Amino acid sequence: MKTVTFFICFLVIAFPVFAQDNKDSTQMQTRSVVPQNATTQNATTQDAVYRRPFITSFANTSIGGYAEANTNYFVQDGVTEGFSMEMRRFNLFIFSSISSRIKLLSEIEFERGTEAISIETALVDFEIDPALTLRGGIILPPVGAFNLRHDSPLYEIVERPLVATQIIPSTLSSVGFGVYGRYFFGDFIATYDAYIVNGLQDGIILNAEGRTFLQAGKVKEIFSESNNGVPAFTGKVALRKRGLGEIGASYYGGIYNRFRRDGITVDAQRSLHIVALDANATIGKVLLQGEAAMSIVDVPESAGEFYGRRQWGAYLDAVVPVWTGAVLDYTAATVNATLRVEHVDYNVGQFAATGGNIGDEVTAGAVGISFRPTPNTVFRLNYRQEFIRDLLGNVPVRRAGVQFGFATYF
Amino acid sequence: MMKHFLICIVAAFLLASCDFLLPPAPVAEDTLAEPLEGLTEAQQANHIQGDTEFARSFGVADGLGPMFNAPSCESCHIGDGKGHALTTLIRFGRMNGATFDPMTAHGGPQLQNRSIAGYLPETLPTLATGVTRLLPPAVTGLGYLAAVSDETLLALADPDDLNGDGISGVPNYDEPPDFFEPLPMHKPLNGRYIGRFGRKAGAIDLLQQTAAAYRNDMGITSDFIMQDLANVQTGAFTGDNVPDPEVSASVVRNVVFYLRTLKAPPRRNANATDVKAGEQIFARIGCAGCHVPTLKTGASDIAVLNEVEFHPYTDLLLHDMGAELDDKYTEGSAKTAEWRTTPLWGVGLSAQSQGGAATYLHDGRARTLPEAIQAHGGEASRSRTRFNALTGSEKQQLITFLQSL
Numbered sequence: 050m051k052t053v054t055f056f057i058c059f060l061v062i063a064f065p066v067f068a069q070d071n072k073d074s075t076q077m078q079t080r081s082v083v084p085q086n087a088t089t090q091n092a093t094t095q096d097a098v099y100r101r102p103f104i105t106s107f108a109n110t111s112i113g114g115y116a117e118a119n120t121n122y123f124v125q126d127g128v129t130e131g132f133s134m135e136m137r138r139f140n141l142f143i144f145s146s147i148s149s150r151i152k153l154l155s156e157i158e159f160e161r162g163t164e165a166i167s168i169e170t171a172l173v174d175f176e177i178d179p180a181l182t183l184r185g186g187i188i189l190p191p192v193g194a195f196n197l198r199h200d201s202p203l204y205e206i207v208e209r210p211l212v213a214t215q216i217i218p219s220t221l222s223s224v225g226f227g228v229y230g231r232y233f234f235g236d237f238i239a240t241y242d243a244y245i246v247n248g249l250q251d252g253i254i255l256n257a258e259g260r261t262f263l264q265a266g267k268v269k270e271i272f273s274e275s276n277n278g279v280p281a282f283t284g285k286v287a288l289r290k291r292g293l294g295e296i297g298a299s300y301y302g303g304i305y306n307r308f309r310r311d312g313i314t315v316d317a318q319r320s321l322h323i324v325a326l327d328a329n330a331t332i333g334k335v336l337l338q339g340e341a342a343m344s345i346v347d348v349p350e351s352a353g354e355f356y357g358r359r360q361w362g363a364y365l366d367a368v369v370p371v372w373t374g375a376v377l378d379y380t381a382a383t384v385n386a387t388l389r390v391e392h393v394d395y396n397v398g399q400f401a402a403t404g405g406n407i408g409d410e411v412t413a414g415a416v417g418i419s420f421r422p423t424p425n426t427v428f429r430l431n432y433r434q435e436f437i438r439d440l441l442g443n444v445p446v447r448r449a450g451v452q453f454g455f456a457t458y459f
Numbered sequence: 460m461m462k463h464f465l466i467c468i469v470a471a472f473l474l475a476s477c478d479f480l481l482p483p484a485p486v487a488e489d490t491l492a493e494p495l496e497g498l499t500e501a502q503q504a505n506h507i508q509g510d511t512e513f514a515r516s517f518g519v520a521d522g523l524g525p526m527f528n529a530p531s532c533e534s535c536h537i538g539d540g541k542g543h544a545l546t547t548l549i550r551f552g553r554m555n556g557a558t559f560d561p562m563t564a565h566g567g568p569q570l571q572n573r574s575i576a577g578y579l580p581e582t583l584p585t586l587a588t589g590v591t592r593l594l595p596p597a598v599t600g601l602g603y604l605a606a607v608s609d610e611t612l613l614a615l616a617d618p619d620d621l622n623g624d625g626i627s628g629v630p631n632y633d634e635p636p637d638f639f640e641p642l643p644m645h646k647p648l649n650g651r652y653i654g655r656f657g658r659k660a661g662a663i664d665l666l667q668q669t670a671a672a673y674r675n676d677m678g679i680t681s682d683f684i685m686q687d688l689a690n691v692q693t694g695a696f697t698g699d700n701v702p703d704p705e706v707s708a709s710v711v712r713n714v715v716f717y718l719r720t721l722k723a724p725p726r727r728n729a730n731a732t733d734v735k736a737g738e739q740i741f742a743r744i745g746c747a748g749c750h751v752p753t754l755k756t757g758a759s760d761i762a763v764l765n766e767v768e769f770h771p772y773t774d775l776l777l778h779d780m781g782a783e784l785d786d787k788y789t790e791g792s793a794k795t796a797e798w799r800t801t802p803l804w805g806v807g808l809s810a811q812s813q814g815g816a817a818t819y820l821h822d823g824r825a826r827t828l829p830e831a832i833q834a835h836g837g838e839a840s841r842s843r844t845r846f847n848a849l850t851g852s853e854k855q856q857l858i859t860f861l862q863s864l
Contacts, residue, residue: 127484255523255575259516259530306576316577351580353573354545355530402544405814432480440534441543441814447482 119454212362248281294330357396509717522705540812542595724805737860781836
């Protein structure tokens with residue numbers, strides 16, 4: 050019931066944007082709250098991988114990227130590990146316009162120094178028509194919006210939304226092939242994406258997290274082979290009204306376990322489904338963006354109730370420009386105030402033995418103030434508070450802290 | 460405008476610096492998961508290492524299973540408190556004449572009812588005549604219990620009820636595992652040692668209890684128990700494909716040290732009038748005959764545990780609890796109706812770790828303390844009768860006292 054209520058609230062907030070006639074979209078565009086490739090402009094979420102600053106010249110090959118660093122000071126029930134700093138990400142983009150209809154894009158990520166180095170994107174597009182482009186390689190499955198639009202300089206809050214990391218395992222990259230395209234009619238742009246990919250693998254349950262955790266299904270082998278020979282499918286449809294906002298619905302699903310070895314069936318085929326809704330809109334000066342997702346995982350009965358069969362989560366950001374003006378050499382610097390509310394439930398359901406609700410959920414909120422000397426660089430100061438409820442639903446642990454950091458394209 | 464911007468930033472920092480925005484520590488009286496006061500820094504470092512291991516969840520890649528009951532220590536003892544029906548262990552066996560058969564040939568005595576993918580968990584054999592469900596106990600204060608000498612326990616024992624109070628109290632003599640390390644405080648009898656941990660006092664010390672829990676509850680082998688679980692019911696001896704031992708001896712010892720150095724469950728409102736009155740009633744109706752309020756540790760290598768008095772409300776001995784609690788299952792030399800006196804310290808904090816709804820007795824069958832008292836038969840039946848004869852307000856005072864523990 051709680052899930053349904055949240056979805057309804059989410060949609061109630063998201064849908065009215067399409068009922069409004071935004072008469073001042075030009076003005077909105079000049080009042081840049083976040084970068085040009087973000088949601089205040091007419092670019093669709095589907096454009097996100099290409100609409101990065103370095104690509105603007107469309108030279109044969111371009112290099113760009115973004116860097117992100119921040120400080121952390123958190124206290125959990127009176128206990129703190131103190132103050133620390135982290136270089137969270139340093140990502141490099143390489144783009145090449147191989148020919149008029151063929152493009153290559155890649156993104157290499159260095160996370161927390163060299164703790165994790167990965168290729169997040171390495172895709173080739175062959176455009177037959179704007180309504181039909183073939184895509185293959187290491188792609189970003191279009192589930193939700195954040196997975197496609199995950200660059201840190203786009204956001205005013207240091208932490209990524211929980212739903213986009215805990216339910217949708219962003220940044221989720223997979224080897225796959227498929228098509229995407231767009232249609233224009235009047236003030237609207239409709240987009241679609243459809244791919245088959247190597248799906249998430251066995252680790253999503255019976256992992257070191259002790260819960261169903263889709264991130265743990267992102268094993269290294271996902272880029273070289275499928276663990277079961279059955280491709281996962283991912284697709285999305287979205288509708289954008291120019292100068293106003295976008296709403297999207299997406300899906301990711303397939304068989305996640307290795308059910309066959311050497312041609313012999315060793316387990317039942319176990320499925321994973323993620324459905325997501327995302328929306329963004331600018332209402333007056335306020336940018337609203339959010340995402341809600343639910344995952345349904347076929348967990349073997351023998352694994353027990355530690356591993357959720359259903360999970361869901363959602364977040365909503367409200368970003369308000371509180372000041373725009375000239376600072377130093379920057380003629381259109383912006384200060385934004387941001388509020389985020391979010392929730393994830395790792396294990397939806399009731400205990401078989403007691404009928405009581407299964408806990409394992411996090412509710413969080415963050416407020417932030419950010420300064421953008423240019424749209425591509427953001428300095429962020431955030432205060433965040435989380436309420437972490439354990440599996441049994443005991444009184445939640447409270448965690449709160451302050452983060453300061455920057456993120457910038459280059 | 461710049462001034463406004465700076466004011467905003469400074470204001471945000473000031474707000475975040477305020478205590479009310481950064482969560483304070485919970486009240487110590489309501490918290491179980493804290494170390495003993497007075498540990499040295501080195502001991503605190505060991506405690507934290509053990510804490511980390513205690514919280515660690517095992518996955519298939521770490522050796523979980525192939526069968527298991529829970530993926531981590533903390534799954535059963537959330538916040539170091541009492542467990543929940545989710546993680547209740549099932550143990551079984553059957554009487555073979557006058558001897559109890561733990562049915563090892565059928566996968567006994569513990570039912571591993573969960574398993575990794577591609578492996579079948581055990582099912583309860585139909586031949587089992589004794590089946591018990593064991594709620595995971597709180598683990599705080601175990602260092603005190605571990606440090607009580609056998610001599611002290613033997614002094615409390617009264618197997619023939621020579622004092623005529625209707626309460627006997629016998630030690631459970633257990634076969635030690637091959638890695639058992641006897642201390643001067645242990646007093647063996649015919650090669651067996653007094654057990655004090657587990658609902659039936661089936662484990663002699665915390666090392667045995669912990670190593671067995673790694674293996675039997677999580678399917679994690681260690682230097683102490685190298686043999687992985689296998690489902691003998693299906694003939695599947697393939698294990699989990701992770702080399703053994705899956706954790707080292709030092710990991711298990713760290714957890715043991717963590718358990719030894721958790722503080723005793725804190726009292727609340729100990730000086731309140733009703734609590735004091737309830738305490739007197741507790742003694743008057745004979746509860747304290749088994750739930751001995753005060754014990755003293757013997758010599759301990761941890762200075763703060765060395766020869767100190769503490770208040771666990773147990774005698775760590777076995778008592779016949781009558782047909783009411785006889786699950787026809789046992790361990791060591793205990794009879795099926797005999798149970799080790801459950802320490803009552805921390806009983807008032809049960810709900811905090813059980814999802815807000817406390818359950819009592821070894822299997823959580825009682826939802827309230829009076830319900831738990833009504834299940835006390837055998838040696839405790841005299842106390843139960845006296846409890847039932849109390850006035851309503853006296854009963855409430857007794858419950859208030861128990862909730863203060």
